[in-house]
Amino acid sequence: xxxxxxxxxxxxxxxxxxxxxxxxxxxxxxxxxxxxxxxxxxxxxxxxxxxxxxxxxxxxxxxxxxxxxxxxxxxxxxxxxxxxxxxxxxxxxxxxxxxxxxxxxxxxxxxxxxxxxxxxxxxxxxxxxxxxxxxxxxxxxxxxxxxxxxxxxxxxxxxxxxxxxxxxxxxxxxxxxxxxxxxxxxxxxxxxxxxxxxxxxxxxxxxxxxxxxxxxxxxxxxxxxxxxxxxxxxxxxxxxxxxxxxxxxxxxxxxxxxxxxxxxxxxxxxxxxxxxxxxxxxxxxxxxxxxxxxxxxxxxxxxxxxxxxxxxxxxxxxxxxxxxxxxxxxxxxxxxxxxxx
Numbered sequence: 001x002x003x004x005x006x007x008x009x010x011x012x013x014x015x016x017x018x019x020x021x022x023x024x025x026x027x028x029x030x031x032x033x034x035x036x037x038x039x040x041x042x043x044x045x046x047x048x049x050x051x052x053x054x055x056x057x058x059x060x061x062x063x064x065x066x067x068x069x070x071x072x073x074x075x076x077x078x079x080x081x082x083x084x085x086x087x088x089x090x091x092x093x094x095x096x097x098x099x100x101x102x103x104x105x106x107x108x109x110x111x112x113x114x115x116x117x118x119x120x121x122x123x124x125x126x127x128x129x130x131x132x133x134x135x136x137x138x139x140x141x142x143x144x145x146x147x148x149x150x151x152x153x154x155x156x157x158x159x160x161x162x163x164x165x166x167x168x169x170x171x172x173x174x175x176x177x178x179x180x181x182x183x184x185x186x187x188x189x190x191x192x193x194x195x196x197x198x199x200x201x202x203x204x205x206x207x208x209x210x211x212x213x214x215x216x217x218x219x220x221x222x223x224x225x226x227x228x229x230x231x232x233x234x235x236x237x238x239x240x241x242x243x244x245x246x247x248x249x250x251x252x253x254x255x256x257x258x259x260x261x262x263x264x265x266x267x268x269x270x271x272x273x274x275x276x277x278x279x280x281x282x283x284x285x286x287x288x289x290x291x292x293x294x295x296x297x298x299x300x301x302x303x304x305x306x307x308x309x310x311x312x313x314x315x316x317x318x319x320x321x322x323x324x325x326x327x328x329x330x331x332x333x334x335x336x337x338x339x340x341x
Contacts, residue, residue, distance in 0.1 A: 009010040010159040010338040012050055013107040013129070015098050015122060016043055017114035017136070018065040020324045021091075032317060036065045039113055042134060043071035046111050050080045054160060058082070059105060061098035061324070065089050067113075073256050076256020099125025108159035111151055116299040118141045120170050120188050123174070123321050130158055130169055130322040131274045140297075141222045142172070146326050154329040162338055165322060169328040173216035173283070173318030178313045179306060187298040189313055190215050190225045195297045197305060207273060209248065212289060214281070214314045215243045223264045224300060227253045231261035232278045237323070243318035244287060245278035281316050288313045 016039055036083060050058060057081045060068035072081045084101050088094050095118060099203045102110060103126035111123055115137015122131065132155040133143035157163050177184045177189045193212040210225070216227030217237055229235070229243045248258075260272045281287065291308040306312050 009047050009057050010055055010108045010156070010161075011059060011106060012062040012155055012159050013098075013102040013110040014043060014046065014058060014068055015095055015102075015112045015114075015118070016061070016063065016067040017095060017112075018067060023247060029276075035244075040070045042044045042113060044074055044077075044135065045082075046152040046155070047071055047074075047079065047146030048069050048157040050153075051077060053153050053156025055156040056080060059084050059102060061094065062086065062088055062096070062245065064088070068195050088266070094115070095119060096125040097124075097203075099129070099308040101193050103129060107159075108292045109155045111155050112143065114143065114337065115140050116189050117301055119143060120186070120299045122195055123172075123186070123188060127185050127319065128163060130324050132158075132326065140216060141219070141224065141226045142323075144326070150324050150326055153333075154324055154326040157333050157338060158324050162336070163329055163332055164177070165324075166248040166326035168332055169322040169324045171318055171322050172237060173242065173316055175214050175216055175242065176315050176317055178286075178315070180266060180311050181313070184295075185298055185303060186214075187319065188320060189217055189299050190297075190301075192225055192297040193289060193292075193312070194297055194302060195292075196302070197293045201234055207271070208249070210247050211249075211292075211294065212246045213244065214244075215285070216316055218243045223267065224256075225265070227263040228261060228265065228273050228275075229278070230264050232275065233280060235280070240283050240318065242281040242283070243278065244281050246276040248276040249293055250272040283316055283318060286313050286315045 058077045062083045073088045087096055097121045107129050108279050110131050112119055112133045113136045119133050119142045132151045134151050135145045136141040153316045154240050174186045176186045191214045194209045195211055196209050213225050215226055215229045218226055218235045235241055258275055260274050262272055289312040295302045295305050
């Protein structure tokens with residue numbers, strides 16, 4: 001008697017944030033705005049790339065702008081698009097919940113459209129799904145400016161197991177934040193300690209309010225708080241280290257800056273930043289911050305306040321989601337002959 005062979009089709013997820021690129025930095029700097037129609041176009045190109053790679057099942061997060069549903073309305077597409085069943089509240093919690101649901105669904109690869117904050121929310125919901133993050137936010141370090149078609153091809157090939165993830169993906173680092181030795185939250189790129197006592201406008205755009213920054217990455221081609229660290233020492237995603245620096249402020253006893261660095265701190269804004277001190281952080285090294293009234297910003301957005309009575313500490317660990325390197329994935333696919341019939 002013959003045995004039945006069950007074929008499980010690969011499942012790719014899409015989380016597109018309609019609010020990405022619409023924070024205060026588009027007003028106080030020259031931050032770009034990616035309109036909904038362009039996000040729809042990007043998602044459509046991702047779907048076309050996925051289908052060309054052989055993907056027939058896609059699950060997407062529902063959102064107020066119906067980005068994925070509008071993208072699917074194309075006569076060239078025949079794949080099945082499933083909007084995951086969840087209650088939406090049009091905030092960060094939607095992204096967190098969508099990532100959780102996709103993890104439970106067994107999504108093989110997840111394409112995200114957004115900025116650092118969007119991907120932090122995804123990692124909060126699920127860290128096990130390999131990501132292909134497309135930049136559509138304001139200050140972006142974690143996601144990259146990649147053509148949607150190429151992102152779809154890479155995600156599709158990875159989802160089907162055609163590529164060895166050890167060769168084409170890097171497990172990302174996190175900055176974990178602890179208050180009184182208890183885990184509080186995390187960031188994918190940067191944790192900033194701001195002298196402002198209240199969350200107020202969430203986005204960090206004025207470096208004059210920042211005292212101390214902890215980074216998983218400091219790459220010369222990045223922008224924002226990470227770019228400042230890159231002027232001190234370059235640290236990439238694959239490097240087993242992080243970086244910490246303190247900003248010097250005039251009028252204070254400790255205002256004598258050790259040095260100044262020229263960095264693009266926001267889109268269209270390049271400034272000299274006075275550095276009080278800086279150091280490289282090893283993975284697993286716990287650093288205790290000076291007690292003070294402050295807010296803690298995660299990946300560019302103020303998230304919670306801390307008082308001098310609470311002990312704030314941070315640690316960099318390599319336990320974030322795997323990130324597929326699109327160039328490496330497509331290069332390996334070509335070497336394996338996956339683009340030849």
